[in-house]
Amino acid sequence: MIGLLLRDLNLAVRAGGGFGLGLAFFLIFASLVPFGVGPETGVLRVIAPGILWLGALFACLLSLDRIFQLDWEDGSLDLLATSPLPLEGVAAIKALAHWITTGLPLVALAPVLGLLLNLPGPAFVWLVGSLAVGTPALSAIGTFGAALTVGIKRGGLLLSLLVLPLYVPTLIFGALTVARGAAGVDAMTPLAMLAGITLATLATLPFAAAAALRVNLR
Amino acid sequence: MSSLWEYANPRKFMSTSTTLLPWVSAIAGLCLVVGLVWGFFFTPDDFRQGSTVKIIYLHVPAAIMAINAWLMMLVASLVWVIRRHHVSALAAKAAAPVGMIFTLIALYTGAVWGQPMWGSWWEWDPRLTSFLILFLFYLGYIALWEAVDNPDSAADLTSVLCLVGSVFAIISRYALLFWNQGLHQGASLSLDAEENVADVFWYPLLICIAGFGFLFLALVLYRTQTEIRARRVKALIAQERMT
Amino acid sequence: MQLVVENLACARGAAQILSGVVFSVAAGDALILRGPNGAGKTTLLRTLAGLTPPLEGHIRTAPEAIAYAGHADGLKASLTVAENLSFWARVFGADDISDAVDAFDLNDFLDRKAGELSAGQKRRLSLARLLVTRRPVWCLDEPTVSLDTANVARFAAAVQAHLAGGGSAVIATHIDLGLPGARTLDITPFVAKRIRADDPFGDEAFR
Numbered sequence: 311m312i313g314l315l316l317r318d319l320n321l322a323v324r325a326g327g328g329f330g331l332g333l334a335f336f337l338i339f340a341s342l343v344p345f346g347v348g349p350e351t352g353v354l355r356v357i358a359p360g361i362l363w364l365g366a367l368f369a370c371l372l373s374l375d376r377i378f379q380l381d382w383e384d385g386s387l388d389l390l391a392t393s394p395l396p397l398e399g400v401a402a403i404k405a406l407a408h409w410i411t412t413g414l415p416l417v418a419l420a421p422v423l424g425l426l427l428n429l430p431g432p433a434f435v436w437l438v439g440s441l442a443v444g445t446p447a448l449s450a451i452g453t454f455g456a457a458l459t460v461g462i463k464r465g466g467l468l469l470s471l472l473v474l475p476l477y478v479p480t481l482i483f484g485a486l487t488v489a490r491g492a493a494g495v496d497a498m499t500p501l502a503m504l505a506g507i508t509l510a511t512l513a514t515l516p517f518a519a520a521a522a523l524r525v526n527l528r
Numbered sequence: 529m530s531s532l533w534e535y536a537n538p539r540k541f542m543s544t545s546t547t548l549l550p551w552v553s554a555i556a557g558l559c560l561v562v563g564l565v566w567g568f569f570f571t572p573d574d575f576r577q578g579s580t581v582k583i584i585y586l587h588v589p590a591a592i593m594a595i596n597a598w599l600m601m602l603v604a605s606l607v608w609v610i611r612r613h614h615v616s617a618l619a620a621k622a623a624a625p626v627g628m629i630f631t632l633i634a635l636y637t638g639a640v641w642g643q644p645m646w647g648s649w650w651e652w653d654p655r656l657t658s659f660l661i662l663f664l665f666y667l668g669y670i671a672l673w674e675a676v677d678n679p680d681s682a683a684d685l686t687s688v689l690c691l692v693g694s695v696f697a698i699i700s701r702y703a704l705l706f707w708n709q710g711l712h713q714g715a716s717l718s719l720d721a722e723e724n725v726a727d728v729f730w731y732p733l734l735i736c737i738a739g740f741g742f743l744f745l746a747l748v749l750y751r752t753q754t755e756i757r758a759r760r761v762k763a764l765i766a767q768e769r770m771t
Numbered sequence: 772m773q774l775v776v777e778n779l780a781c782a783r784g785a786a787q788i789l790s791g792v793v794f795s796v797a798a799g800d801a802l803i804l805r806g807p808n809g810a811g812k813t814t815l816l817r818t819l820a821g822l823t824p825p826l827e828g829h830i831r832t833a834p835e836a837i838a839y840a841g842h843a844d845g846l847k848a849s850l851t852v853a854e855n856l857s858f859w860a861r862v863f864g865a866d867d868i869s870d871a872v873d874a875f876d877l878n879d880f881l882d883r884k885a886g887e888l889s890a891g892q893k894r895r896l897s898l899a900r901l902l903v904t905r906r907p908v909w910c911l912d913e914p915t916v917s918l919d920t921a922n923v924a925r926f927a928a929a930v931q932a933h934l935a936g937g938g939s940a941v942i943a944t945h946i947d948l949g950l951p952g953a954r955t956l957d958i959t960p961f962v963a964k965r966i967r968a969d970d971p972f973g974d975e976a977f978r
Binding site: 317324325383384385386389390391392393394528 | 843
Binding site: 525 | 661664665667668671672675676681684685688689691692693696699700703704706707
């Protein structure tokens with residue numbers, strides 16, 4: 311299992327794209343927002359929590375189809391399925407690798423983008439906290455979507471269509487945590503909800519993803 | 529020994545549904561005509577909402593069936609996953625576009641009703657928003673059916689999506705309640721029909737709900753028959769090619 | 772470890788391809804699968820590997836004993852030869868790749884990226900993976916594609932060594948590997964292309 315994780319991380323770093331792409335997208339997305347809504351700091355301050363969460367969500371989405379597609383194309387997925395590793399474990403490790411290469415850098419970059427968008431001071435802690443707690447759910451849900459669409463040629467668009475509605479609760483509680491943090495009211499409740507969603511998806515979705523993989527491999 | 533599962537045989541399903549269809553269609557038509565005419569022309573105007581309230585005869589039944597169609601797909605998916613009955617999988621496939629159109633009707637009539645009531649075509653009320661999300665779920669479900677070539681694999685994958693989607697739909701529903709209360713304190717644009725519907729509105733509404741229910745049943749039976757015939761044609765073509 | 776297959780029926784997608792496949796391969800034996808293109812050799816091997824569930828029949832060998840190698844090499848272009856092999860060794864719970872490297876003479880390009888190798892070299896690396904799985908039953912689909920004569924001989928030697936060590940192999944191939952004592956099974960008699968028996972839409976007509 312650890313071997314698979316290390317290999318995936320290694321591949322993400324070496325292939326270039328994987329590691330930096332989501333991060334660059336997040337940066338560009340957040341910097342484009344003021345061009346769309348105008349430079350008034352009052353407006354940006356209000357929408358910053360939502361924009362930052364949306365940016366993180368789309369950055370995650372961008373690299374989802376790579377989770378299984380490359381292994382599917384070169385035959386590694388067949389070999390992994392016949393290996394001693396349980397497919398559920400493979401799916402969980404793939405989600406973890408996706409989170410380390412996409413979610414974790416987003417968590418690190420988010421405060422910088424918060425500055426760009428005039429996020430109020432007390433909200434920074436909540437921004438980092440909610441992203442750290444919530445992005446694993448994005449990876450787990452995305453891995454499930456990627457497993458569903460792995461056999462489909464040019465399934466990227468379909469993947470977004472399937473995954474985005476599933477992202478709704480995570481987005482709501484994530485953005486709400488930051489918005490409440492910015493407003494100085496209790497943000498612990500949505501954060502706890504977010505943690506609940508993350509734990510539930512991590513516990514269950516690898517099984518659903520493995521079921522979908524088995525169907526797609528046969 | 530006769531059992532429910534006999535109808536999982538396509539041939540048995542075809543003959544039974546062919547017998548049932550005219551009756552179900554007739555009952556649906558009758559209920560809809562009676563319910564809608566009664567509701568539209570023979571009920572008084574609401575003291576507060578005027579005649580606009582009469583859109584509930586389309587809005588409420590469509591909304592109820594939009595959710596029930598998904599529930600039916602969930603049950604049919606479970607039957608497919610557990611017992612591998614092909615008709616069940618095809619019925620789930622057949623129900624999805626019907627459910628999606630019901631969702632669309634509920635959203636559209638909601639907008640038309642909301643305009644004079646709230647002064648805007650769309651409010652991010654939790655209930656409205658959950659229907660929008662339900663619409664997206666239908667869209668993804670149908671798209672996945674279309675994208676997978678092998679029908680058995682498509683049935684398996686869409687079943688898994690339906691199961692996972694159902695759980696997320698419920699979580700979304702409660703997340704939305706939390707979200708809206710969180711941002712708009714005190715905003716209570718409830719669309720709950722039961723709390724302000726008097727008996728004069730209630731009976732025609734019940735008939736309309738029954739009409740929409742039978743309409744759904746008839747459409748699903750028709751569409752399942754079509755799906756079964758399509759599979760039969762596919763099987764014949766495949767047989768032809770192999771011999 | 773022996774591989775016993777009883778009355779196996781295999782499907783690819785909605786179509787049944789083979790039925791009534793019966794054979795057994797004892798430890799130390801190799802079985803060469805033959806049959807025209809599209810007969811179902813790949814389908815049979817994928818069924819043996821446990822990727823495709825059989826329609827009927829049984830495979831009396833634990834899936835944990837079977838090592839599968841398909842058409843695709845399963846290599847990562849941006850990893851080196853050594854990294855590719857070590858990864859699979861680790862997945863299969865082995866830590867030593869030197870015998871696999873020696874068997875397919877990969878010593879000269881251990882530190883080259885797999886993406887820079889020629890097709891034949893990639894194939895050798897892909898076959899070397901079989902040795903690190905430490906699994907007794909090899910199910911190989913056209914293993915000699917892109918291999919030159921010298922490397923076919925090297926591959927045959929590796930199979931020989933595997934058999935001598937008590938392993939067994941099922942190999943779909945069109946060329947003569949020169950394996951002494953290997954039996955040949957023509958799968959043509961088992962070809963039964965029709966609608967799957969469990970497909971209720973293929974039986975008698977309905978309105």
